[in-house]
Amino acid sequence: MERDARVCVMGEDVGHYGGSYKVTKDLANKYGDLRVLDTPIAENSFTGMAIGAAMTGLRPIVEGMNMGFLLLAFNQISNNCGMLHYTSGGQFTIPVVIRGPGGVGRQLGAEHSQRLESYFQSIPGIQMVACSTPYNAKGLMKAAIRSENPVILFEHVLLYNLKERIPDEEYVLNLEEAEMVRPGEHITILTYSRMRYHVMQAAKTLVNKGYDPEVIDIRSLKPFDLHTIGNSVKKTHRVLIVEECMRTGGIGASLTAAINEYFHDYLDAPVVCLSSQDVPTPYAGTLEEWTVVQPTQIVTAVEQLCR
Amino acid sequence: MTAAATKIIQPLPLNFTNTTARSPDKALFHPLKTTPSSSFPASTHKLRLTKPNSTLARRRSTAVFAVSDVVQEKKPKSNTFHPNLLITKEEGLELYEDMILGRSFEDMCAQMYYRGKMFGFVHLYNGQEAVSTGFIKLLKNEDCIVSTYRDHVHALSKGVPARAVMSELFGKTTGCCRGQGGSMHMFSKEHNVLGGFAFIGEGIPVATGAAFTSKYRREVLKEGDCDHVTLAFFGDGTCNNGQFFECLNMAALWKLPIVFVVENNLWAIGMSHLRATSDPEIWKKGPAFGMPGVHVDGMDVLKVREVAKEAISRARRGEGPTLVECETYRFRGHSLADPDELRDPSEKAHYAARDPITALKKYMVENNLASEAELKAIEKKIDEVVEEAVEFADSSPHPGRSQLLENVFADPRGFGIGPDGKYRCEDPKFTEGTAHV
Numbered sequence: 001m002e003r004d005a006r007v008c009v010m011g012e013d014v015g016h017y018g019g020s021y022k023v024t025k026d027l028a029n030k031y032g033d034l035r036v037l038d039t040p041i042a043e044n045s046f047t048g049m050a051i052g053a054a055m056t057g058l059r060p061i062v063e064g065m066n067m068g069f070l071l072l073a074f075n076q077i078s079n080n081c082g083m084l085h086y087t088s089g090g091q092f093t094i095p096v097v098i099r100g101p102g103g104v105g106r107q108l109g110a111e112h113s114q115r116l117e118s119y120f121q122s123i124p125g126i127q128m129v130a131c132s133t134p135y136n137a138k139g140l141m142k143a144a145i146r147s148e149n150p151v152i153l154f155e156h157v158l159l160y161n162l163k164e165r166i167p168d169e170e171y172v173l174n175l176e177e178a179e180m181v182r183p184g185e186h187i188t189i190l191t192y193s194r195m196r197y198h199v200m201q202a203a204k205t206l207v208n209k210g211y212d213p214e215v216i217d218i219r220s221l222k223p224f225d226l227h228t229i230g231n232s233v234k235k236t237h238r239v240l241i242v243e244e245c246m247r248t249g250g251i252g253a254s255l256t257a258a259i260n261e262y263f264h265d266y267l268d269a270p271v272v273c274l275s276s277q278d279v280p281t282p283y284a285g286t287l288e289e290w291t292v293v294q295p296t297q298i299v300t301a302v303e304q305l306c307r
Numbered sequence: 308m309t310a311a312a313t314k315i316i317q318p319l320p321l322n323f324t325n326t327t328a329r330s331p332d333k334a335l336f337h338p339l340k341t342t343p344s345s346s347f348p349a350s351t352h353k354l355r356l357t358k359p360n361s362t363l364a365r366r367r368s369t370a371v372f373a374v375s376d377v378v379q380e381k382k383p384k385s386n387t388f389h390p391n392l393l394i395t396k397e398e399g400l401e402l403y404e405d406m407i408l409g410r411s412f413e414d415m416c417a418q419m420y421y422r423g424k425m426f427g428f429v430h431l432y433n434g435q436e437a438v439s440t441g442f443i444k445l446l447k448n449e450d451c452i453v454s455t456y457r458d459h460v461h462a463l464s465k466g467v468p469a470r471a472v473m474s475e476l477f478g479k480t481t482g483c484c485r486g487q488g489g490s491m492h493m494f495s496k497e498h499n500v501l502g503g504f505a506f507i508g509e510g511i512p513v514a515t516g517a518a519f520t521s522k523y524r525r526e527v528l529k530e531g532d533c534d535h536v537t538l539a540f541f542g543d544g545t546c547n548n549g550q551f552f553e554c555l556n557m558a559a560l561w562k563l564p565i566v567f568v569v570e571n572n573l574w575a576i577g578m579s580h581l582r583a584t585s586d587p588e589i590w591k592k593g594p595a596f597g598m599p600g601v602h603v604d605g606m607d608v609l610k611v612r613e614v615a616k617e618a619i620s621r622a623r624r625g626e627g628p629t630l631v632e633c634e635t636y637r638f639r640g641h642s643l644a645d646p647d648e649l650r651d652p653s654e655k656a657h658y659a660a661r662d663p664i665t666a667l668k669k670y671m672v673e674n675n676l677a678s679e680a681e682l683k684a685i686e687k688k689i690d691e692v693v694e695e696a697v698e699f700a701d702s703s704p705h706p707g708r709s710q711l712l713e714n715v716f717a718d719p720r721g722f723g724i725g726p727d728g729k730y731r732c733e734d735p736k737f738t739e740g741t742a743h744v
Contacts, residue, residue: 005527005528006528008523032527034522034527035527040556042553044512044549044550045512045549045553045557046512047512049512049515049519049554049557051512052501052513052514052515052518053516053517053520053523055513055516056501056516057524058520075509076512079504079506080504085714085717086487086715087494087502088484088487088488088496089482089485089486089494089714090485090717091495092496092501094717095717147721148716148717148718149717149718176724176730177724220723222723223723223731225723225724226723226725226726227724227726262726263726
């Protein structure tokens with residue numbers, strides 16, 4: 001925001017309140033009420049407003065207070081965010097960033113626990129990234145803001161408290177690249193967002209049992225980094241996808257299809273995808289735990305794949 | 308179900324004189340009485356922006372009264388004979404030419420559609436020209452307009468060349484959107500036409516955003532002279548849509564430089580406005596959000612222009628948005644695929660008699676602003692423009708395969724990194740359009 005005066009933020013409670021998860025804390029004091037705009041509760045309209053502002057020269061960042069609320073903005077995200085550059089014959093660019101907290105939290109109930117990446121992935125013309133660490137959150141955010149394409153940046157409700165030492169110097173990550181978390185030889189585990197932590201927890205157990213998993217945080221949900229993923233598959237010949245999306249139509253489903261299409265010859269076993277159950281996330285803690293993938297399931301899946 | 312509930316409700320009959328009728332003004336211009344003298348008595352003095360005479364307004368004691376003087380425009384130069392006329396000769400000819408262009412263009416579209424040159428959903432603007440011309444001819448190039456699927460004439464009024472629009476309709480590469488948008492997606496960066504939208508209501512937030520940029524440039528980027536205004540055009544059906552209300556709220560809240568122009572032609576495909584709307588007087592919804600609501604006769608370009616002048620000036624002065632309801636009518640069906648069987652022939656005849664082009668012609672001739680010959684010359688000129696547009700479109704090439712994947716992303720790195728480590732957009736199959744994304 002300091003570097004480019006055209007960058008602005010719009011969303012519910014982003015200004016005086018500092019954001020529902022304090023992502024925009026104090027920015028309104030620094031940059032004023034117009035650059036950090038508290039909007040009324042009208043997702044479709046203020047997302048469309050951000051798009052109109054982007055078409056006329058600004059670079060807005062739209063916050064969905066919870067990503068789930070952006071279901072109300074689907075009209076604007078699909079038709080105008082994704083497609084307007086094309087239908088205008090390339091005349092107008094839409095350099096917006098749409099971001100917010102999503103994913104399954106701690107007993108937040110079904111509607112506040114949604115994974116919108118599965119619904120948005122078919123929209124042509126948008127890019128989707130998911131951050132998972134303070135380091136990649138900053139780098140991907142900067143990249144998303146500077147991109148001329150509309151980018152949806154998925155944050156996770158349970159990851160805001162992570163602490164990490166990050167460089168003082170400016171750095172910008174590549175929107176289209178995946179992140180090698182842990183190199184290995186036996187199996188490729190592809191994951192993103194919060195499930196990265198369940199995978200790493202499972203990895204500790206697996207290492208103790210003598211396995212050597214390669215863990216990749218795909219980060220770019222659309223498009224997939226087929227280079228990093230492909231090189232891994234060619235090395236390990238076994239793929240496990242661990243995601244928080246529901247089984248049907250999630251990122252894992254698309255990733256499975258892509259790997260089968262491009263790297264079928266390199267697979268020694270079918271791609272296994274661990275997803276959340278196709279269930280509205282229940283409120284009860286025990287039920288909620290059983291809807292998402294837990295580290296023990298990951299360990300079991302790896303053991304079975306590597307048999 | 309009672310018989311009354313199943314009866315098709317027709318719009319109010321023509322001789323309905325209750326104040327809830329379509330023209331709550333005591334008819335200044337009664338269509339069925341031919342008045343020989345000047346028939347455009349739009350007031351240039353106090354422009355009352357609500358309707359204090361309406362019984363409904365009296366019932367609502369919280370109606371916001373906005374009474375403002377029309378901004379005193381420079382005295383027209385060549386009007387020493389007729390100080391009370393609303394337009395100069397030059398202005399009149401400009402308005403006439405623009406409306407003739409709109410009408411001729413749309414008529415040509417109908418012809419071309421039935422000859423198989425144009426496809427899909429085509430929505431024609433015949434009859435509504437006064438609104439487009441009345442508003443858009445007051446704008447600067449930097450001002451923005453946003454429309455709906457009935458957008459050909461808005462684009463033309465804003466300055467998009469007829470050949471570019473016709474080409475777009477034919478699906479050729481020389482179209483204003485390279486043939487990728489079509490009838491419902493007219494865009495022009497050069498002329499600040501921000502679309503062309505297929506879903507009703509989805510353009511209004513975009514217009515609100517353009518107005519937001521104008522305010523942002525003035526207040527954040529400190530471009531003190533940025534007074535660009537945005538006009539959002541949409542219909543009566545849209546006024547029952549959430550995005551309409553949400554944007555009225557935001558525009559008034561932040562005093563955005565925008566004018567919401569409702570083209571109330573009474574019909575949303577086959578749904579009569581009166582069957583769809585609890586309170587059909589759309590102009591009244593403006594004050595509910597804190598902005599003036601104005602009702603104007605949308606078949607009369609001079610009346611529209613007077614109201615538009617004030618609304619646009621308000622926005623430019625930073626006083627915020629205005630809601631203008633233009634009572635208008637489309638002479639053709641909703642689209643070229645609509646058999647238009649539901650509308651009463653007498654209703655159509657009533658509005659056909661109020662053809663805005665005929666009315667302006669009459670005004671100009673009767674007030675000696677132009678001769679019949681001069682107006683005929685304009686019609687001939689426009690005929691040639693439209694013919695040339697068709698020839699241009701006909702002879703333009705269809706998009707080649709290579710155009711398929713361009714413009715999906717402004718930055719084509721968005722297609723991602725391929726298995727070989729290179730960005731997929733670097734693959735020649737991408738420029739050829741044969742790659743699979």
